[in-house]
Amino acid sequence: MATQHSRSAARLMMAPAVVLLLGWMLVPLTMTLWFSFRKYLPLRGGDLGWVGFDNYVRFVSSSSFWPSVQTTLVIVGGVLAITIVFGVLLALLLDQPMWGQGMVRILVIAPFFVMPTVSALVWKNMFMDSSNGLFAHLWRAFGAAPVEWLSQASLPSLILIVSWQWLPFATLILLTAVQSLDGEQLEASEMDGANPLQRFGYIILPHLSRAITIVVLIQTIFLLSIFAEIFVTTGGAFGTRTLTYLIFQRVLESQNVGLGSAGGIYAVILANIVAIFLMRIVGKNLDA
């Protein structure tokens, strides 16, 4: 069906998207790379010349670098674990016959549409506030002292907020996969005396593996760069500074573009390591 003529037409139709994305990738990235080798302080003298790998060395040897990488991985890993485990359970529950299934589904997926800035603010003030938040009320009702959630348990709090936003997504995708389960196969295994745990492990979980892969891929893309949630809750304090946030602080708050740019290149490298790993999986799934 594809003639020479239609091939060149196709190339022409693809051109705008390809050119735009190529520009979007190359232009700022080249600039970042350039800045990363320079001492560049916009408010204190501007571009002060070439410094070689100084920025790179300084960024890595700064005491906040490794903790920020660790924080990033803990948040991504924590949210992935929570959303997938609870997503699978919730998907299995929502697949069961019940009254008002459509309404429940709407309740469950709602957080996905809530603006990250809103969800972070609502959780921070109305739930985690240590004097008037609902959690404080609840703790007091049981005679316990209220907890300063975002400073005393900052990472778990942040993971809770982000998981709340992403659980609907995981549930929705996994539910779609659960619905395509072969009911006869399940029944047959039940007749053969497989207990629920065995059925889950040998039939349901393998069937969901592809959906889980997709959830991991999409969530990782978005979670590696979470920003708003940290911006409006802790502002990077109390050990919640991710790599993204650390770079943001270097560039915008301390106005050290050279140093921040070197950090940006590290972030690109980290993202690419994750990306190569993820792309392999997606590439495989794309063929099937």
Add this chain to the structure above:
Amino acid sequence: MARAVTNKRKTINTIAAWAIGLLIFFPILWTILTSFKTEATAIAYPPKFLFFDWTLENYSVVQERSNYGRFLWNSIIIAGGSTLLGILVAVPAAWSMAFVPSKRTKDILLWMLSTKMLPAVGVLYPIYLLFIQLGLLDTRTGLVVVLMLINLPIIVWMLYTYFREIPGEILEAARMDGASLKSEILYVLTPMAIPGIASTILLNFILAWNEAFWTLNLTAAKAAPLTAFIASYSSPEGLFFAKLSAASTMAILPILILGWFSQKQLVRGLTFGAVK
């Protein structure tokens, strides 16, 4: 007998699912309820759920304090504009990839998705500088362009998935019947492509509406959308629960309603059709 067991199980399922559903939805419900309370009621202990004097005062205060209308309008223009522009660029690309695939189509698709992994913060300052040079800082045009670019990979992927599901045989059959190119596009392809395009538009609009990193960093006063409007309530002087709730409700309600209507399309779109 069997029926009674089924009903019993159904009841248990229903109770469990509703309990969990309400638990997950609770923060949103609580926010909406609080937005109708006075500040004193909002922090009352024990908390009041439904039996309080409902008031609309917070909404008018929020509107007066920060001109909600302008932020809303910016959000609509930015999310709408970037979606429209993205669709215009993505439809031809996805179309040709789906109908005239080459050996490199898959590579191009994967490469496009990989640009999504480019950490925004790593390229923030260059974009910032370019924006100053081009006079795009704190303009809606600037944000339309940036949000179009960051969502373009997703749009292309979604459209590609939808278009690939249009069977090629139908086209060939139409050609055999002597359909002209015009009627082929108008009467055969368009009706089949429109649902896919519509859900892509919907999802992209939602993503652009909620995007916070670029909108917070590239706008100040003029072009700031609702993400920035709500972030202004994170300052200590804005810590009034009822007003914060009213502002939050105003920011999320339009997109929440849109999202509920589009939930079915969401799954297919978001997974690129990989999960059925």
